[in-house]
Amino acid sequence: MLRSDYYNIAIAQMAMTTLVSGVWALDPVEDLADRIASDFTLVLASVAMKFVVAQTLPPVSYVTLLERYINFTFFFLGLGERSALAAAAAVLLKTDVLLLTPAAVTQPRPCTQ
Numbered sequence: 001m002l003r004s005d006y007y008n009i010a011i012a013q014m015a016m017t018t019l020v021s022g023v024w025a026l027d028p029v030e031d032l033a034d035r036i037a038s039d040f041t042l043v044l045a046s047v048a049m050k051f052v053v054a055q056t057l058p059p060v061s062y063v064t065l066l067e068r069y070i071n072f073t074f075f076f077l078g079l080g081e082r083s084a085l086a087a088a089a090a091v092l093l094k095t096d097v098l099l100l101t102p103a104a105v106t107q108p109r110p111c112t113q
Contacts, residue, residue, distance in 0.1 A: 006066055009053055016042055016049070017073040020080035032088055039081045046070070046077055 023038045050070050057064060063071075 013073055016045055017076050035084045039084045043077050
């Protein structure tokens with residue numbers, strides 16, 4: 001496999017990973033289904049890319065730098081999926097999206113002595 005092939009694979013994986021930031025720009029309440037679907041599609045595309053890379057790389061007994069990079073990008077894709085699922089849980093439970101705490105708890109209570 002040529003060195004330029006490694007760069008092409010890394011650039012394609014980087015593009016899929018940066019698309020997660022575009023998904024985060026969607027409204028977590030109104031576009032919730034689109035947000036979850038987009039995140040899940042990006043995760044599936046990355047898994048397919050990982051299978052293609054595993055088939056094209058020569059078999060070695062260690063983890064290559066490209067495989068490490070692809071595994072590292074799964075962390076960011078997981079963050080995107082987690083944020084979408086947290087927003088879904090917040091909408092369903094009517095809680096604060098950022099803290100996942102009930103809205104009544106986050107409001108200040110009057111001080112009584």
